[in-house]
Amino acid sequence: MSHKVSLTVNGTAHTREVEARLLLSDFLRHDLGLTGTHVGCEHGVCGACTILLDGVPVRSCLMFAAQINGKSITTVEGLSADGKLSPLQEAFRDAHGLQCGYCTPGILTTMTAFLAETPKPSEGDIREALSGNLCRCTGYQNIVDAVKLAAERMSAKP
Amino acid sequence: MKPAPFRYAAPASLEEALALKAEHGDEAKFLAGGQSLVPAMNFRLAQPAVLIDLNGLDALAYVKAEGGTVRIGAMTRYHTLQRDKTIGSKVALMAEALPEVAHPAIRNRGTLGGNLSHADPASELPAVVLALGGTLHARSKKGARAITAKDFFVGVLTTALANDELLAEIELPVFPPRSGTCFLEVARRKGDYAMMGVACAVTLDAGGACSDVHLAYCNAGETPVAAPKAAQALKGQRLDDKTARDAAEMAKGEIRPFGNVHASVDYQRHLAGVLTRRALIAAYGRARA
Numbered sequence: 001m002s003h004k005v006s007l008t009v010n011g012t013a014h015t016r017e018v019e020a021r022l023l024l025s026d027f028l029r030h031d032l033g034l035t036g037t038h039v040g041c042e043h044g045v046c047g048a049c050t051i052l053l054d055g056v057p058v059r060s061c062l063m064f065a066a067q068i069n070g071k072s073i074t075t076v077e078g079l080s081a082d083g084k085l086s087p088l089q090e091a092f093r094d095a096h097g098l099q100c101g102y103c104t105p106g107i108l109t110t111m112t113a114f115l116a117e118t119p120k121p122s123e124g125d126i127r128e129a130l131s132g133n134l135c136r137c138t139g140y141q142n143i144v145d146a147v148k149l150a151a152e153r154m155s156a157k158p
Numbered sequence: 159m160k161p162a163p164f165r166y167a168a169p170a171s172l173e174e175a176l177a178l179k180a181e182h183g184d185e186a187k188f189l190a191g192g193q194s195l196v197p198a199m200n201f202r203l204a205q206p207a208v209l210i211d212l213n214g215l216d217a218l219a220y221v222k223a224e225g226g227t228v229r230i231g232a233m234t235r236y237h238t239l240q241r242d243k244t245i246g247s248k249v250a251l252m253a254e255a256l257p258e259v260a261h262p263a264i265r266n267r268g269t270l271g272g273n274l275s276h277a278d279p280a281s282e283l284p285a286v287v288l289a290l291g292g293t294l295h296a297r298s299k300k301g302a303r304a305i306t307a308k309d310f311f312v313g314v315l316t317t318a319l320a321n322d323e324l325l326a327e328i329e330l331p332v333f334p335p336r337s338g339t340c341f342l343e344v345a346r347r348k349g350d351y352a353m354m355g356v357a358c359a360v361t362l363d364a365g366g367a368c369s370d371v372h373l374a375y376c377n378a379g380e381t382p383v384a385a386p387k388a389a390q391a392l393k394g395q396r397l398d399d400k401t402a403r404d405a406a407e408m409a410k411g412e413i414r415p416f417g418n419v420h421a422s423v424d425y426q427r428h429l430a431g432v433l434t435r436r437a438l439i440a441a442y443g444r445a446r447a
Contacts, residue, residue, distance in 0.1 A: 020164055020165065026160075042159060044193060047261070050263050053266075058266050062267065066168075127348075131347065131349045132349055
């Protein structure tokens with residue numbers, strides 16, 4: 001039995017028929033072609049698939065597409081507009097906050113929501129907020145630096 | 159991996175949800191926040207034939223202070239509880255434990271009712287609800303039933319809920335004046351399961367001696383584990399380094415940790431001793447404040 005879902009993703013409305021067992025992560029990647037959302041562990045540990053559901057970060061591998069009727073989702077593709085990176089994305093580029101990039105979409109969505117709620121975070125706050133996202137390349141140091149840089153730039157703007 | 163096929167139902171009312179569960183029994187699972195159930199389904203450790211999604215039931219998400227108790231709807235998410243003023247002021251033990259539960263993205267979805275129904279003995283909140291002496295209100299098509307926290311947790315991932323029942327509400331007593339609580343744990347990394355954790359509540363009489371003490375532990379056995387002997391021994395006593403140490407030593411003998419790759423049974427008991435002493439002293443200080 002399929003389920004009809006209508007939702008908004010990155011500001012665009014979509015309506016699809018989905019099978020009950022289709023994970024939201026696979027729906028975004030395969031049905032909508034938004035492959036920026038990465039799939040790592042598929043049990044909620046690695047954080048690579050983190051998206052913003054009505055503005056708050058959630059694991060898209062731990063939800064079913066059938067559950068998201070009427071919801072609004074932002075994926076990593078929705079963080080930039082008109083080809084211009086968000087301040088957080090720019091800071092990741094400038095501070096070398098990624099190497100292979102596999103974890104990056106989940107970290108960007110997680111930290112976008114974090115900075116909205118915590119505009120002037122301490123390094124401890126940043127590390128705690130990052131604790132649910134695994135990165136196996138960077139040793140996290142440059143990710144922490146990138147988030148700090150983004151927070152400084154964003155709070156410096158009037 | 160991907161979940162096995164199932165039938166998905168999103169009931170519009172509690173009554174409809176309970177009717178579905180009564181109809182399908184063990185074949186059906188309630189889906190709350192899904193932060194434990196969906197991983198189990200992705201691994202195919204859980205293969206429910208019917209999934210009853212409770213996420214549309216807003217009536218099951220609330221925090222209400224009534225008389226000497228706080229009532230929490232089962233679908234209230236950790237994120238909401240963490241920011242709730244009633245929880246912060248009247249159920250400080252839970253407020254202190256919530257930031258230790260997993261990570262923000264998990265706390266944005268996970269629910270108190272789902273957590274308790276999952277009954278993972280390593281989780282913080284079963285120990286908190288046990289230490290608080292909470293009452294768990296179950297609903298089924300047939301009616302309602304109240305279960306004490308002590309009777310609710312039966313074994314690893316096993317509760318006293320019958321196969322047609324839903325945990326609908328968690329009722330927590332508000333401690334009287336001159337009470338203090340403390341939650342402490344040691345985890346290898348922020349957000350990981352604790353190697354050992356303690357939930358502690360102390361109430362003092364007018365003379366400053368303990369009139370009531372509760373101690374409960376996570377990752378200390380097949381269920382959240384209480385230490386009633388250690389708690390009882392403190393009654394009528396003043397809390398100081400000596401009495402806290404003695405109680406901690408007793409509590410170490412009352413818990414039944416399994417040990418795992420990260421912490422041997424001896425190390426878990428050692429942690430329980432250290433954390434019990436620290437938590438008792440901290441709760442005592444808060445009770446006097």
